[in-house]
Amino acid sequence: VVNMTPYTKLASAMADLAMSIPGLSEPVLQFFRNIDFTGTPLSGLTDLTKAVGGGEMRNFAVDRQLVRGGYTQVVVDVRGTGFSQGTWQVFQRREQQDTVETIDWAAHQPWSNGRIGMNGLSYSGINQMQAAEKNPAALKAIFPVVPGSDIAQDIIAPGGGVGFNFLPLWLAAVNGTKFIPDLASALRGQFDMKWLADRAADPFTFIDIFLNAFASLKISDLSPHTQELLSRSSPMRTDLMGNPAKVRVPTFVVGGWHDLFTNSESKIYTAMPLPPGRKQLLMGNTYHVSSGSESGKPGLPPRLDVLQRAWFDKWLKGIDNGIDRYGPVTLRQQGGGWITSGAFTEQGTQYRRMYMSAARSGTSAINAHDGSLVPAPTPDRTSLTVAPGLASICSNDAAQGTAGVLHIINACGSDSRIQETAGLTFTSAPVNAPTSISGPINVHLTTVQDAPDGFWTVTVNDVAPDGNSSVVGSGQLMASLRRINDARSTRSANGDYIDAQPYLSLDQRQPAVPGQATTLDISVPGTSAVLQPGHRLRVDVYAGTFPKSLPPMPLLVDSGLRPQHLVLDPARPSYVNIGLKGNPGW
Known part of the structure; x- marks a missing residue:
């Protein structure tokens, strides 16, 4: 079982050591599983502690249970x-070829039977997907946890806004740990001078691109590497774009609704041309660092390390253990419990529009405007204004951008009312019966900018009777990068987008004309949720989502951080196209 990591295998070794202390490690892991802060202002901390005991670390590090097996x-x-x-390639072609060559090397070792699996999370999960798309003969199964596929849209510049709080921390972590020397080799007198020379030649991989994006006032000032990253047809962007439709290897994908790569995870499952069973999807109500936090107890999925072992036993050893009959789609419904399904979008789901109205819903007291979400467009034409602000520092988006760390604070990760003080809210009447939300969502906005650009963010929320506003999913888009790539987008039966994919490319940029209407289609990643009786559906609209994302400086300068306007016009309505199952009563 091969694990390709950018975080130095020393980190894997240390994690393995911590989990392999006889008589101590297992009780400590069980202690973490039993920690429960539910009902307290720090209940989000429970997700992190339970993830430690939920098998996630055995997917990151060496899994001793696999070795013993x-x-x-x-x-x-x-x-x-x-x-x-060498030089860190960040998912590019040479690195992808390295993985294929490593698989071939492992398959031909005397201790190998030639059947190779891959595991690992995050970066290592993406690496697995890239390898599986090449279908090397020896690769027989992969188990990627929180993988991505469209890296530019997932984390680099979702909607055109650069991942401002995650990217610098991540780049610093990888670039920092790559300077930790192999002390064991050095003590044997085998210090690698080539390694040192390579580090000196490229000490801050990709950090120069990140800094250049915010140090350049004009697009023409961007460095060639930065422009390459922001150009859809460049070799760099081509290497960062996955194609799960090429995968023929049995694949078990583990993701989370608030994960950094939630945009890709359900798409990976849907795109792979494998029969259910040979492909599996497990989505929890989790963040990047809390996968597996809901597992290992009655009514919950098995721990991730247990699922991983079963997956490899089936596809590498040929043991008929029934794992291919699990799921194949196992989802934690937000607002509900765990369900299994034959496809990602529930059977019986119907897409429909819910229109934004300026009429007050009476459900949100402090915000830029309290509007309604209604089944038909209202006849009045209204313009509502929203301005960039800092309330999003305490938000679900900020928690997602910190990989889940900020989720520790309930008022930020689990309740949007602080962020909503700076946003436009549109809230439906309460549902009469349990109503499922299933599949990707699209928010269609008619906007007016006061400048050549603007940054729009939307969230879809479940509002409880006590007012708690919980994010189901979010999306964002620069107004000037609104042009949609129809070849990669999907529509529902009513003809509306459900997954509008922008080009996110400077050569497709269309600056807005100040004062004129600009139509935006903002995709919200696929999800599964249930509105319980008495709960309401809400769409929030914001002018930005700092610190999760910040436009590159040339686009930020064009926006001027000016107020942005949402036009509610029956001739050009603003609405959400959402998949619902059940009878909400509206």
Whole structure:
């Protein structure tokens, strides 16, 4: 079982050591599983502690249970990271080829039977998907946890806004740990001078691109590398775009509704041309660092390490253990419990529009405007104004951008009322019966900018009778990058977008004309949720989502951080196109 990591295999070794202390590690893991802050202002901390005991660490590090079960675990530092020589390629072509060559090497070792699996989370999950798309002969199964596929839209510049709080921390972590030397080799007199020279030649991989994006006032001032990253047809962007339709290897994807890569995870499952069973999807109500927090107890899925072992036993050893009959789609409904389904979007789901109205709903006291969400467009024409602000520092988006760390604070991760003080809210009447939300969502806005650009963010929320406003999903888009790539987008039966994919490319940029209407289609990643009786559906509209994302400086300068206007016009209505199942009563 091969794990390709950019975080230095020393980190994997340390995590393995911590989980392998006889008589101590298992009680400590059980202690973390039993910690429960539910009902307190820090209940989000429970998700982090339970993830430690939920098997996630055994997917990140060496899984001793796999080793005891007859597997050989191979942990490899990605080129240019950890103890490996070379320059860090960040998912590009040479790095992808390295993985294929590593698989071939492992398959031909005397301790190998030639059947290779891959595991790992986050970066290592993406690496698995890239390898599986090439279908090397020896690769027989993968188990990616929180993987991505469209890296530009997932984390680099979702909707055109650069991942401002995640990217610098992540780049600093990888670039920092790659300077930790192989002390064991050094003590043996085998210090790798080539490794040191490579580090000196490229000490801050990709950090220069990040800094250049915010140090350049005009697009023409952007460096060639930055412009390449922001151009859809460049070799760099091509390498960052996955194609799960090429995968033929049995694949078990683990994701989360608030994960950094939630945009890709359900799409990976849907796109793979594999029969259910040979492909599996498990989505929890989790963040990037809390996968597996809801597991290992009656009524919950097995721990991630248990599922991983069963997956490899089936596809590498040929053991008929029934894992191919699990799921195949196992989802934690937001607002409900765990369900299984034959497809990601529930059977019986029907897409419909819910229109934004300026009429007060009476459900939100402090905000830029309290509007309604109604089944038909209202006859009055109104313009509502929303301005950039800092309330989003305490938001679900900010929690997502910190990989889930900010979710510790309930008032930020689990309740949007602080963020909503700076937003436009549109809230439906309460539902009469349990109503499921299933599949991707699209928010269609008619907007007016006071400048050549603007940054729009939307969230879809479940509002409880006590006023708690919980984010089901979110999306964002720069007004000037609104042009949609129809070849990669999907529509519902009513003809409306349900997954509008923008080009996110400077050569497709269309600056807005100040004072003139600009239509935006903002995609919200696929989800599964249930509105309980008495709960309401809400759409929030904001002018930005700092610190999760910030426009590159040239686009930020064009926006002037000026107020933005949402036009509610029956001739050009603003609405959400959402998949519902049940009888909400509206």
